[in-house]
Amino acid sequence: MQKLTEEYLEDAIEDSKPYASSGQVNMDLPNFDETMKDLLGVTIITNEGESFSAGDHNHYIPMQSTSKIIGLMLALQDFGKDRVFQTVGMEPMGDFFNSISQLESYDTSKPFNPMINAGAIAIAALIKGKSVENRFNRYFDFLKKITNNNELQMSEEVYQAERANSARNRSLAYFMQSTGTLVTSVDDALELYFRMNSVMMCSEDFARVGAFLARGGMTSESEERLIPPHHLRTVKAIMMTSGMYNSSGHYAVEAGFPCKSGVSGSIIGAIPGRMGVGVIGPAISPKGNSTAGGALIKKLSQDLELNMFGIENT
Amino acid sequence: MQKLTEEYLEDAIEDSKPYASSGQVNMDLPNFDETMKDLLGVTIITNEGESFSAGDHNHYIPMQSTSKIIGLMLALQDFGKDRVFQTVGMEPMGDFFNSISQLESYDTSKPFNPMINAGAIAIAALIKGKSVENRFNRYFDFLKKITNNNELQMSEEVYQAERANSARNRSLAYFMQSTGTLVTSVDDALELYFRMNSVMMCSEDFARVGAFLARGGMTSESEERLIPPHHLRTVKAIMMTSGMYNSSGHYAVEAGFPCKSGVSGSIIGAIPGRMGVGVIGPAISPKGNSTAGGALIKKLSQDLELNMFGIENT
Amino acid sequence: MQKLTEEYLEDAIEDSKPYASSGQVNMDLPNFDETMKDLLGVTIITNEGESFSAGDHNHYIPMQSTSKIIGLMLALQDFGKDRVFQTVGMEPMGDFFNSISQLESYDTSKPFNPMINAGAIAIAALIKGKSVENRFNRYFDFLKKITNNNELQMSEEVYQAERANSARNRSLAYFMQSTGTLVTSVDDALELYFRMNSVMMCSEDFARVGAFLARGGMTSESEERLIPPHHLRTVKAIMMTSGMYNSSGHYAVEAGFPCKSGVSGSIIGAIPGRMGVGVIGPAISPKGNSTAGGALIKKLSQDLELNMFGIENT
Amino acid sequence: MQKLTEEYLEDAIEDSKPYASSGQVNMDLPNFDETMKDLLGVTIITNEGESFSAGDHNHYIPMQSTSKIIGLMLALQDFGKDRVFQTVGMEPMGDFFNSISQLESYDTSKPFNPMINAGAIAIAALIKGKSVENRFNRYFDFLKKITNNNELQMSEEVYQAERANSARNRSLAYFMQSTGTLVTSVDDALELYFRMNSVMMCSEDFARVGAFLARGGMTSESEERLIPPHHLRTVKAIMMTSGMYNSSGHYAVEAGFPCKSGVSGSIIGAIPGRMGVGVIGPAISPKGNSTAGGALIKKLSQDLELNMFGIENT
Known part of the structure; x- marks a missing residue:
């Protein structure tokens, strides 16, 4: 299994960037234009509280x-x-x-x-x-x-x-x-x-939402539960079956953990008990998901063995 | 967390049996009749190879x-x-x-x-x-x-x-x-x-299919892989999003692990890395799932902490 | 063929009234209540300018x-x-x-x-x-x-x-x-x-709309055309295929001339070159057509040989 | 109003032929090929028994x-x-x-x-x-x-x-x-x-079906009714609302009399009390109607004043 480091994430970003070319930036959003097509940023926050970022992780986009x-x-x-x-x-x-x-x-x-x-x-x-x-x-x-x-x-x-x-x-x-x-x-x-x-967030903010889900309602900073974990189980299950528009089945197979996307190119991923993932990549597919971001999510799943349906990396 | 024993399974069967009353036996199947309405059997086979059965686990029904x-x-x-x-x-x-x-x-x-x-x-x-x-x-x-x-x-x-x-x-x-x-x-x-x-199986047979999925393509008896585990990841992901007819979303939330049902009242469950579950309970809902069997699946998920989306039993 | 007289129309009204019992008054309309259920009125205006009315023809209801x-x-x-x-x-x-x-x-x-x-x-x-x-x-x-x-x-x-x-x-x-x-x-x-x-009309007003269509854009009182006849052909054709909600096909078969209904219980009929018909009968079917009014329309078609698809009354 | 003659029909055929270019011959039918694209034939049989033909009226195509x-x-x-x-x-x-x-x-x-x-x-x-x-x-x-x-x-x-x-x-x-x-x-x-x-017919055969409908169940040759006229009213009404596939509404407006088409390029028209029309023109639209044949039907309606919804030719 690949070890999670910022160097690895930078490499993963580079590998995933070419997929942006098959997407389109959603021009209905203010200030979204062609120059944003190649943006790709990621943050991962583990349940132990470690944070790893790469690429354009400081770029703010609306939650959608x-x-x-x-x-x-x-x-x-x-x-x-x-x-x-x-x-x-x-x-x-x-x-x-x-x-x-x-x-x-x-x-x-x-x-x-x-x-x-x-x-x-x-x-x-x-x-x-x-x-x-x-x-x-x-x-x-x-x-x-x-x-x-x-x-x-x-x-x-x-x-x-x-x-x-x-x-x-x-x-x-x-x-x-x-x-x-x-x-x-x-x-x-x-x-x-x-x-x-319309709330603006960067990949770290998105990752923190994922981590909150992964930790069952606790933030990295506090052991206080903001919401009972059984509600978060419900949210994660619905993300798995329905979070990626009408590609949700595809992501269940190819990523294998709960994700939710937005047409701004945002993706929140939550691997229960392990980590949260936040991605921004404004070029989206006709179905509404970040193309480079989706490729990155699948690569992370493969390399870091995040697929909940698989017991090993083969 | 509840310890897995046959006594516990017998209790769980008793708790779930009343749900049979809300279902109907599928009379299109040969030899299926009212007398089968209260049948309920379960087998669980762990990835370590232990097997636990309770209720009408010796009853054979078609796979559907x-x-x-x-x-x-x-x-x-x-x-x-x-x-x-x-x-x-x-x-x-x-x-x-x-x-x-x-x-x-x-x-x-x-x-x-x-x-x-x-x-x-x-x-x-x-x-x-x-x-x-x-x-x-x-x-x-x-x-x-x-x-x-x-x-x-x-x-x-x-x-x-x-x-x-x-x-x-x-x-x-x-x-x-x-x-x-x-x-x-x-x-x-x-x-x-x-x-x-039309193949006839009992709850142990169904559980063995679940265990095969849970072990990534190995049977309890052999370390030989019959099929690469990545194919089984695909199967399990599709079971999670679509395995329980148009109640699949409901079971993703309430059970939280991959299941597949049949209108004979059979259910196969697979908890990756942990265990396989086989259930028979011929009284089915209008959507096609065993009513008592479904209740049992949800109870097992709760008691044995099988929900893949939750990190704890609350 | 039945001769068109007010006596005949009174009889036709009596024959059709029992059909009101299978309908419901649309209580969403102000002042519409159970007491209106048995109202049934009709006016026929021929292309020669003669007018015949019977039943509750003076009752005003919204056009809908x-x-x-x-x-x-x-x-x-x-x-x-x-x-x-x-x-x-x-x-x-x-x-x-x-x-x-x-x-x-x-x-x-x-x-x-x-x-x-x-x-x-x-x-x-x-x-x-x-x-x-x-x-x-x-x-x-x-x-x-x-x-x-x-x-x-x-x-x-x-x-x-x-x-x-x-x-x-x-x-x-x-x-x-x-x-x-x-x-x-x-x-x-x-x-x-x-x-x-929301314009309020009685059966005579509805019949005049029908007569206007039947005369190709002239009113009974004037030879001036208010609208080119080819536009009225279009309107009548669309009434024939689509004027009676999802019972339009039924009325094409059973009445055989262009009609348009409203959920107030109004019906406008137009027999090209012959006459216009106006009906009010507030008890409507689940599909939105006056039940007694519809029965009356079919009876008129039969008795007065108004079915455009038939060359004789057999 | 245009007088019905074979010369007129020949002119109408010539005017309508160019519309074949927008259609396609249905190659699923045996012996149907590109060479049939420009075929166009018509026969009209009046209720008085007169018959007029023009174009490729002797060409046989399946009824479909x-x-x-x-x-x-x-x-x-x-x-x-x-x-x-x-x-x-x-x-x-x-x-x-x-x-x-x-x-x-x-x-x-x-x-x-x-x-x-x-x-x-x-x-x-x-x-x-x-x-x-x-x-x-x-x-x-x-x-x-x-x-x-x-x-x-x-x-x-x-x-x-x-x-x-x-x-x-x-x-x-x-x-x-x-x-x-x-x-x-x-x-x-x-x-x-x-x-x-699979029965093969030419435009005269198709026209005879139309004439049979137009005469209420009598053939030109016999005064014996083969079927009660009220059944033919039903057939004609359904042809009007549904005879031309999902262009039926269009033909109700533009032709204004009952028609039925087939994907071989056949059209049967019936003008109650007046005449039957048979058309063959194998180039069909995506909706299944002969393109040149449809143009011809509309032209005949206009010139010969066949539109049942209009009282005059304006």
């Missing part, structure tokens, strides 16, 4: 869909598993993340799972608080504790872009209002959802 | 869909991962196991994955051999080695019932013939598929 | 979906057939009127046809005018001319109820905004659409 | 889907409307003719309508007779009477090609067997269906 796992954690803490999964399902689906057909065809009162847009909007609506502001602050405080980073910022620019380009999400939210799935107004649910997506 | 993982192993060995997944996908889908819509709507040349009927039929067509007889013998020999049981029998009665009640599977197979997915004739693919489903 | 054909006429006049059918299709579909799946699965830039909600909203967005107020006034003036009724009123109460209960239509509209189908803002399109649906 | 209306007539005669429409629906659908999804999604016991393959196979299974041979003979005799043509031949070559290329239809048939829709064996239903599709 990686926020879905934070929202799910908070909703689980606020309401417990039973109540949360009365609102959304927990089944994977092999369809695109912004599909509306499934809302109609499957069970009109439930999105398939919390990792698709409809499910995450329904989950955002659950998060407790007196106002959108208040609910976002709860989310943001929780995220700052998880990442042990008080300097995190929400990008006003990203947030405004999310709002300006929101027709499809608004369609999903109104559909869920019509079926009684949404427990708040459409505007309240979406306002919170857009803000959650 | 649990045969899908054996077929997948053989196809992977015959052709390798790349070729196999040119024929079928590896994405989960939140739809019923005999869905034909997905064949039309998604990618007409590929069933979603090898765990649904269409995918398993396409996989059966891949298995090498000069004739259906010859191909079935390869399958059967492989299964006998995995289970270390030369006494295994294919039930002629079950096989005839499969054939007699095959319209839906035939529809799936002809659809795949029309799209060029099927590499043999419809009859050849189905004949093999029906035979694969 | 019958407004879709007025909106389509206006859009055809404003933009011509080519431009209108760049925005919506002209194919029938056997699905529910408020389906959103079809928007996703078929051709994401086009609703199937102008008779389903999504299509009618897209059509409303096309109608020319500087403001919603101005566009509605154009619609309303056009409708007053067609019905030769300057006393028509839009019900503020119905309009407010439409707005309050608009989540599904808003979902459809935002979906079409996301695909670029909608040429105005969602709010502008919906505001106009809700007002169009 | 135009056989669906003959099968429907026979089933209506054998069982009556109620029984027939217990087996198939009468609703149009905007989907492809060989769609299987709709069988699953809509009402698993009923194909949408008798004009799609699944519906026509279910209808074929209804036709009375002791054997496939006997049932085909009933069909063939009926067709010979309708066309007044005892020389009609079934092409053994076309029939064998249908059988050899039958996977999709077999998939549809087995699906319907699995839902209990099919009242015979799959083989019996398909054998009859393939033969029905």
Whole structure:
């Protein structure tokens, strides 16, 4: 087995960079342009608290869909598993993340799972608080504790872009209002959802979320549990079956540990009991996953023997 | 953590039996009737070779869909991962196991994955051999080695019932013939598929398949690898995302290890590096999973700390 | 062939009334309640200008979906057939009127046809005018001319109820905004659409719309054509294939002339070159058509030999 | 209005021929090749018994889907409307003719309508007779009477090609067997269906079928009714809403009379009370309709004022 060092990570970055050429930078995001195509950064934080970074690990990108796992954690803490999964399902689906057909065809009162847009909007609506502001602050405080980073910022620019380009999400939210799935107004649910997506993080921040999951709800800095570990088991299981859009099955086979990606090119990985991984690589595939980042995740799985389904490296 | 003993397993069986009342015995299977509703048996075989059984562990039932993982192993060995997944996908889908819509709507040349009927039929067509007889013998020999049981029998009665009640599977197979997915004739693919489903096994046999997966391709009796472990990683990953019909997401959350069920009420579980589990419990849910068997699987996961996504039992 | 007289119509009403018992009054509409269940009224206006009424023909109900054909006429006049059918299709579909799946699965830039909600909203967005107020006034003036009724009123109460209960239509509209189908803002399109649906009419008014279609764009009172007859051919053809929700095929067979229904229990029928029919009967089927009104339409077709597909009454 | 003469028809053929370039000859049919691309022939038979032909009217092509209306007539005669429409629906659908999804999604016991393959196979299974041979003979005799043509031949070559290329239809048939829709064996239903599709006809034969529909069940040669006219009303209504595959709505608007097409490039048109039209033009669109033939149908509608929805030619 490969030993985990920063030199190794630099080599892995170099090996994975060529895969960026098969992706496209998501130009809907403010300040995202062609110059970002070759960015690739990684941080790994072990359960023992060691941290290893390489490449463009200091580059900040918006969370986008990686926020879905934070929202799910908070909703689980606020309401417990039973109540949360009365609102959304927990089944994977092999369809695109912004599909509306499934809302109609499957069970009109439930999105398939919390990792698709409809499910995450329904989950955002659950998060407790007196106002959108208040609910976002709860989310943001929780995220700052998880990442042990008080300097995190929400990008006003990203947030405004999310709002300006929101027709499809608004369609999903109104559909869920019509079926009684949404427990708040459409505007309240979406306002919170857009803000959650707009927090800027670097690969270290993403890795800290992964490490938090890997350590069952403890940060590297504290032995205090922020959330019961059984809720994190739920989050990790759903990441495994549904975290990588309609390539989730592919990543279950090729990486073999829970991951969640965002269309900014972010990936959070969690290897239970071992380590958290954070990747940024803005060139994404048509399915929404970082192409170079995905290649890197698979290489790390192979070299560091992270595949939960395999007992050895063959 | 609960210590694994036969006494514990007997208790677990007693606790899980009441869940049988919410299921129905699949009367399409020969000799399946109401009297079987309360049958529940379990065997666990550890990677160290210890075996523990309880309940109706000597009762033989047909493999049904649990045969899908054996077929997948053989196809992977015959052709390798790349070729196999040119024929079928590896994405989960939140739809019923005999869905034909997905064949039309998604990618007409590929069933979603090898765990649904269409995918398993396409996989059966891949298995090498000069004739259906010859191909079935390869399958059967492989299964006998995995289970270390030369006494295994294919039930002629079950096989005839499969054939007699095959319209839906035939529809799936002809659809795949029309799209060029099927590499043999419809009859050849189905004949093999029906035979694969008709092998009779008891909970110990099912547990041995799970243990084979858990040990990365070795049986308890031999250190010889029958199949490279990386193929078994693939099989286990697909079991995790798609092994329990359209409750796969639910079992990923609630059991947290790879399982595959059949409508006879069989379940095979594999905890990588630790143990294999075999369950029989003929009362099944509308989605096709043993109700008492599923409850037992979840209880074992909780008590024996088998959930791969959790680092502790809380 | 039965001679058309008011006595005959009274008899036909009596024969059809029992069918109301299989329907339900749409309680989402203001002032609609159980007491309306047995209302049934009809007016027929021949191309020669004779008018025959029977039953509750003086009862006013909102247009609801019958407004879709007025909106389509206006859009055809404003933009011509080519431009209108760049925005919506002209194919029938056997699905529910408020389906959103079809928007996703078929051709994401086009609703199937102008008779389903999504299509009618897209059509409303096309109608020319500087403001919603101005566009509605154009619609309303056009409708007053067609019905030769300057006393028509839009019900503020119905309009407010439409707005309050608009989540599904808003979902459809935002979906079409996301695909670029909608040429105005969602709010502008919906505001106009809700007002169009809220004009109150009695069976005579509905019959006048039918007669206008039957006479190829002339009212009974004037030889001036308000709209070229070829546009009305288009409207009538689409009513035939798609005017009665997902019972359109049934009505093509059983009535055999173009009809359009609304969930208020209104039906407009047009027998080209012969007559227009207006029916009100608030008890509607699950598919959205007046049950007693539909029975009456079929009886009229039979007795008065209105079926365009048959050359005699056998 | 244009007077109907053979000279006019020759001119109409010339005007329509260029549309063949946008189509493709269906090479799945025996002896169909590029040289047939520019064939275009037409026959019109009026209700008064006059016959007018132009272009390649002597060219014989297989009936293909135009056989669906003959099968429907026979089933209506054998069982009556109620029984027939217990087996198939009468609703149009905007989907492809060989769609299987709709069988699953809509009402698993009923194909949408008798004009799609699944519906026509279910209808074929209804036709009375002791054997496939006997049932085909009933069909063939009926067709010979309708066309007044005892020389009609079934092409053994076309029939064998249908059988050899039958996977999709077999998939549809087995699906319907699995839902209990099919009242015979799959083989019996398909054998009859393939033969029905394989009868060779020229434009005069096709026109005679149209004239038979237009005259309400009488042939030009006889005043004897072969089938009650109300059954033909049903057939014509279903042709209007569903006869031209998923361009049926387009033809309702642009031609405005009942038509049925086949992928051999055949079209049967029926203008109730006036005339029948038969067209052959083997270059077909992706939706399955003759491109030049379709252009000709629309031109005839315009010039000869055949649109049932319009009272004048403007």
